[in-house]
Amino acid sequence: MNIVVTQPSATPVIQALRSLGYNAGTAIADLVDNSIDAKATKITLEFKCLGNDGTIIIVDNGSGMNEDMLQIAMNIGSKDPRANRQPRELGRFGMGLKTASFSLGKRLSVLTKHKGVYAQRCWDLDHVSQCNEWQLFTEIPDEVRELMIEIEGESGTVICIDKLDRFMGAGTANTIHESSFFTKVRRIHNHLEFVFHSIIEFGKVQINLNGNVLDPWDPFMIKHPSTLEGETQVLNINGNRIKVKYYVLPHASFLNEQEYKRAGGHRGWRDHQGFYIYRENRLLHYGDWLGMFQKDTSSQLARIRIDLPNTADDDWQVDIKKSAVIPPDNAKTRLESISKFVRKISRDIFYFRTQGSHSNQTFKGSLNTWELSGSDEGQQFILNRNHPVLSEIQKRIDDETSKLLNIYLKFVQLGSPSNIIDSPKVVEEVIQMVTDTMRELVIQFSSTLTKLHVVQNQQQLLDALITQPAFDGLNRITLKSILEEANISYE
Ligand SMILES: Nc1ncnc2c1ncn2[C@@H]1O[C@H](COP(=O)(O)OP(=O)(O)O)[C@@H](O)[C@H]1O
Ligand SMILES: [Mg+2]
Structure with a gap:
C-alpha cells in the first residue's frame, strides 16, 4: 500500500493541546504526580506574581532524568498509554508534563539532574508557533535559568513554567492581578491538600507550597470518634481488585465549628457527599454519586472511598487530566447497592441525630x-x-x-x-x-x-x-x- 507520512503543523496542535480542559488545580496536580512517580520525598512549589505575568516553579528531589530520558519526556506523547505501568505509578498517557504546563503558560523549562549530571530542555510555544515546527530548545534561556535553583544532591528536577497567559487569564475579562493571583494559589493549595491527602498521610512525601507545608485533608474524618466506618469490601470488577469502604460522618451537633468547616471542604457539605475515587491513592474524582443518585441534603454525611489500581484505567475510562472516571456497568450495580445502604444511614443520622456507637471505642x-x-x-x-x-x-x-x-x-x-x-x-x-x-x-x-x-x-x-x-x-x-x-x- 502506498503511504505518505505527514507532519502535523504545529500551531493548530498547540491550540488543541492547550484546550484539554485542565484547570490550574488539576494541571498542577498532574505535575506533582510526576514528582511522586520519580520517588521524590520533598516537592516544593513556588508561585510568583510579576505584574501581569508570573512564574510557577516545581522542585523535587526525585530520581531526575538523564539527557535521553529528558528528551523523551519532552516529546508530546512520550509513553504508549497501552504500555503496562509500574504498580503504583500515577502517570498515564505520556502527555501530562506538556499538556498540564501548556494549559498554564507558553514556556516550559525543565532542568534535571540524574546521578550528578545535569540535563535541560525548553519548549517555548511562541517560538513553535512562529516557525510552525516542533523545535525544542536544548538550553534554557538565561532569564529563566536565573530563577531556577541548583539541584542539591545527586538527583532531582526543577520545572519552570512562565509566560503564564492562561493562568493569568490574559486577554479575557477575567485577567487576574496580584491579589486574585494569590487567591488562585490558595485554591490550588487546598486542591493539592485534597488530592494528595492519602499519599501525604503515608508520610513518605512532603509537599510545600509558597513556604507552607500541605496539611492532608481527610474527607472521612477518620480520627473523629463519631465517624462510622464500614469494613473494606473487595470487588472483582473485570479482573481488577477494587476496594470499597464507606464512611458516615458525624451529625453536625457532634462537631465543633472548626471541624464542621474543615469537613465541609471548599465546596460545602452537600457537594462533598458521594464517591471518592482514588487511583493508586491519588484522588481522581469526588463529590457526587456518579449519576446514580441525587445529592440530597440528608445524604450529605455519606462518603464512600473507592480504590482503583492503575490497571483499571481503561475499564474505568480514566481521562487524560486524571480528573474524571466512568465506572463500568457491572461496578455501577455493586456500588449502587452499597450506596443505598450508606445513604440510608446518613439519612437516619441526619434527621434523628442518632449516632452509632463510637467506632473506635475500645475496652481494656x-x-x-x-x-x-x-x-x-x-x-x-x-x-x-x-x-x-x-x-x-x-x-x-x-x-x-x-x-x-x-x-x-x-x-x-x-x-x-x-x-x-x-x-x-x-x-x-x-x-x-x-x-x-x-x-x-x-x-x-x-x-x-x-x-x-x-x-x-x-x-x-x-x-x-x-x-x-x-x-x-x-x-x-x-x-x-x-x-x-x-x-x-x-x-
Ligand atoms: N519530575 C520528574 N522527575 C523525573 N522524571 C519525570 C518528571 N516529570 C516527568 N518525568 C518523566 O517524563 C515522562 C513523561 O511525563 P508525562 O508527560 O507527565 O507523562 P506520564 O506521567 O503519563 O508518563 C514520565 O514518564 C517520566 O519518565
Ligand atoms: Mg505525568
Whole structure:
C-alpha cells in the first residue's frame, strides 16, 4: 500500500493541546504526580506574581532524568498509554508534563539532574508557533535559568513554567492581578491538600507550597470518634481488585465549628457527599454519586472511598487530566447497592441525630473485640475469642451453628482492613505453594458456601474466593487446584 507520512503543523496542535480542559488545580496536580512517580520525598512549589505575568516553579528531589530520558519526556506523547505501568505509578498517557504546563503558560523549562549530571530542555510555544515546527530548545534561556535553583544532591528536577497567559487569564475579562493571583494559589493549595491527602498521610512525601507545608485533608474524618466506618469490601470488577469502604460522618451537633468547616471542604457539605475515587491513592474524582443518585441534603454525611489500581484505567475510562472516571456497568450495580445502604444511614443520622456507637471505642482487658498479636509475618489483629458476649453466644447455640460462626469469625479476622493493607501481590499463571492451614481454610469456606447454596458451580465459587481479602495472596489457578483436589461438590 502506498503511504505518505505527514507532519502535523504545529500551531493548530498547540491550540488543541492547550484546550484539554485542565484547570490550574488539576494541571498542577498532574505535575506533582510526576514528582511522586520519580520517588521524590520533598516537592516544593513556588508561585510568583510579576505584574501581569508570573512564574510557577516545581522542585523535587526525585530520581531526575538523564539527557535521553529528558528528551523523551519532552516529546508530546512520550509513553504508549497501552504500555503496562509500574504498580503504583500515577502517570498515564505520556502527555501530562506538556499538556498540564501548556494549559498554564507558553514556556516550559525543565532542568534535571540524574546521578550528578545535569540535563535541560525548553519548549517555548511562541517560538513553535512562529516557525510552525516542533523545535525544542536544548538550553534554557538565561532569564529563566536565573530563577531556577541548583539541584542539591545527586538527583532531582526543577520545572519552570512562565509566560503564564492562561493562568493569568490574559486577554479575557477575567485577567487576574496580584491579589486574585494569590487567591488562585490558595485554591490550588487546598486542591493539592485534597488530592494528595492519602499519599501525604503515608508520610513518605512532603509537599510545600509558597513556604507552607500541605496539611492532608481527610474527607472521612477518620480520627473523629463519631465517624462510622464500614469494613473494606473487595470487588472483582473485570479482573481488577477494587476496594470499597464507606464512611458516615458525624451529625453536625457532634462537631465543633472548626471541624464542621474543615469537613465541609471548599465546596460545602452537600457537594462533598458521594464517591471518592482514588487511583493508586491519588484522588481522581469526588463529590457526587456518579449519576446514580441525587445529592440530597440528608445524604450529605455519606462518603464512600473507592480504590482503583492503575490497571483499571481503561475499564474505568480514566481521562487524560486524571480528573474524571466512568465506572463500568457491572461496578455501577455493586456500588449502587452499597450506596443505598450508606445513604440510608446518613439519612437516619441526619434527621434523628442518632449516632452509632463510637467506632473506635475500645475496652481494656478481655473486653477488647480485637487484639494485636505478633506473628512471624509481622503484627496482625486477631479477634478476641474469649470476649464474654461471644462466649455466651457459643454456649447458647448448637455445634453445627457454632462451627459456622467460627468460620465466619475467621473470615472477619482475615478480612480486617488492618490485616490486608500489606497483602502480597498476586502472581498469576503458576500454582503457588500453600500452607496446610490456608488449604484447610479454602476448603472450609468453600464447603460452607456450597452448602448454603451461595454458589452453584465452580466458576461462581472461584469468583467468590478471589474477592476474599483472606485469600489475597492466592491466584485463581491455585484456588482451582485446591477445590479440585478436595472434590468440592455443588448440589
Ligand atoms: N519530575 C520528574 N522527575 C523525573 N522524571 C519525570 C518528571 N516529570 C516527568 N518525568 C518523566 O517524563 C515522562 C513523561 O511525563 P508525562 O508527560 O507527565 O507523562 P506520564 O506521567 O503519563 O508518563 C514520565 O514518564 C517520566 O519518565
Ligand atoms: Mg505525568
